[in-house]
Amino acid sequence: MQRSVLTLLVLTIACNGGGTSSGTDSDPGSSTGTSTGVGTGSTTGDEPTTATTSPTGTSGTTTTTTTTDGPTTESGPTSTTAATTGPDTTGSTTTDGTTGEPDGEVHDPDQDGPWQFDELAGEIDVDGEMIGVTAHYPTSGPEAGPYPVVTIAHGFNLPPTQYTGYATRLASHGYVVLNVDHAGYIFGTVDHVANAKQVLAALDWAGEHPVLGDISDLNNVGTTGHSLGGKISVLAAMYDARVKASLTLDPVDGANMCPNMQACPDASAMLPIAIPLGFLGETLDTAGFMACAPAAENFTTFYAEANAPALQVTVNGANHMSFLDDVASCGITCSFCQQPTLANAVVNDLARAYVVAYFGRWLRDAPGYDTYLTGAEAQQRYVDTGLVTIAEK
Template identity: 30%
Template sequence: MRRALNLLACLGLGIFGALRISQAQPIDPGQNGIFTVAETSVTISNASNGHSIATKIYFPASGNNIDPSGAPYPTLVFSHGFIPIGSPTDSYTGNVMHLASWGYIVALPSFGDALSGDNLTPRISDVRAVLVYLESANANSASPFYQRIDTTRFGIIGHSLGGMSSLDVAGQDPRVKAVVALDPAGASGMSFGSASVQATATYTDLTTITGATLIVGAASSLCNNNAEYNAMYTDVGAEHKAKPVVANGSHCDFLDPSDTTYRNLCYSFCGGGSFNADRLTLAKKLSVAWFNYYLKEQSSQFTYLYGTNINQDLQAGKLSNHTFQTMPRGFTASAGFNAVNLSWQLSSYAVIQGYNLYRSTTSGNYPAPPSTQVGRQANHADSGVAPGTRYFYILQSRDASGNEHQSSLEASAIPLNSADAIPCYLPYITK
């Protein structure tokens, strides 16, 4: 696939109206980060479908160059919503600048959406072409992005049709370690327009997603196919996934407020609503926190995703719902001699630094603290047990700060007494 994509980039490096941010990293990821942001334009050629993809790349800047202080940077691709007219990138400039200010290189391609036919399939191919370009730019000593991109930490983010394509790319491409879909739509067709403009796809790709997946939902509307993201979330196969729903949110709330023409058209087309800065800030906070946690392993971001801060957003009515799944997988217990042998599937997420094991002789009753703490490993022999007694266990993963994720399903076993072991005698054979 990669060899088939002949990517030609026409680089025109130029400083954006650079955004200077406070030198102290803000606590809340909904606020701007510490980096000045600059922008350059490239054209990427996707040989698999003949598309030329005009792309703006935003990056942390020092003068006219990429700021080396945080390099190599985790790198994101932002897939815009269905915009068949005008300049699609104008509707998301603020979103990508916000991400870049937090120490990300962010590519914002402009896809040529058509008023008829399938827009999703070529979009998926084009997003993957951008990923290949970013890899090649990082390896090219003549590129301004040479050795500035962390190609082991790619993320995808998108809105509407762009959100759906982001999920599909994540399901097809293991390079994607984290994905954010803002009110995604398009898998079974948007509920507006004729069948010819409805994107078609199956949820097959979603079941194969391994990267941590955040789906931010809004109220059901004409443009999100009646909250289609609920079905998407169910089918996402990632070990860690979350679905916060913005209270009173509209499908169009994720657009840049500076693009008033298209944003107002979107509200009119999708069934009403009006811009609310707090809702957009909330979406930015969730997006940055997600990437900070899963691409940068910043355990301080736990509160915005699973802890106190997001619970406060729920209590304050900023979110109407927050569903998530973070439990370890494949947890089993089996009897050993004077021990219980425990095993589980080791998480691929680097943010997980170890596991907490809870043991009890009563099902469902697990007082703190954990009976055992282990590192990044997939098994443990619990020898602090008495033979003949049934022991129950649950397992929780934890990050570097000790924040615990959801408990595994319960497992149990009765350890054997080594004194009861039947000796095995080998016959003595003489010639």
């Protein structure tokens, strides 16, 4: 069946990692923002608690206007809501034998963690491009902040809300998570370098934010992202020494519609870099007419150039879009990829667990998470059941 020219254009861009931005290569550190905060907890991260469940808290919806050096004003109604909907965490384990030590404590990454968390949103001006950021951050839990920070970069022509499940899982395990709405949509100037700087600008925004500043460890950052967002996350790790580890979801190293290689460099060719790198991916969408994740640009090309320690996890039966929270609501952008044989929910569970375990291992310096990455738990849950194939170096 023949497709229209517009449909072919959408397919070419959506599946092969094109991105849009009007940003330039100037320093992303200077910004102003307008934030809207939505609270879901009645305690703060400065007061640790031994609670092992997620109790109901008091929520306040506020509108906050900030600048990097100005005052803050707030107003708005309040209501009552649950802080999280996570399961009981009384089964949390310390598989590395360091019970009670913050750097050694291990919680099952396939479950929500023991931290309560809040959500707030803001907007940053990055070289004239207004970039949205949604932050999920701990308010109480087994330890007080500052907490490691993780950025999330969405795939091309995909909304950041498709990755909220990753953000809330990470926040429940004690991370400040910045889900960044970088300029990666169908119209505009394609500039992956500018996209990476937009993601990094969120770190500076968080550091100056009246709520996030004191609880964010900006010298202990991880980056994650899907598709184009995976490439952007690897570039961000190259550009900023605050990034200490990166785990990406079916990254695509494409350069479709790019004006030049300076704007859209071959990220895998720029490897290795001196931090741990992990890559989850699939092989259903690597070949065929306008493949969504071409073999010459897919996650294996990143892994091949990475130095140890590096991790590659092939999710058998997933397609390129299986890593989204809800493929059913994705629309036309998801319609061109191969049909997966693995349920969306199965891939969600696996990918979220890997993201938590990876950053637990490298940002929290907890070797006990190795069991969920490559060790006994990973073998039992994923390898023995045929869900994944693991390579490491």
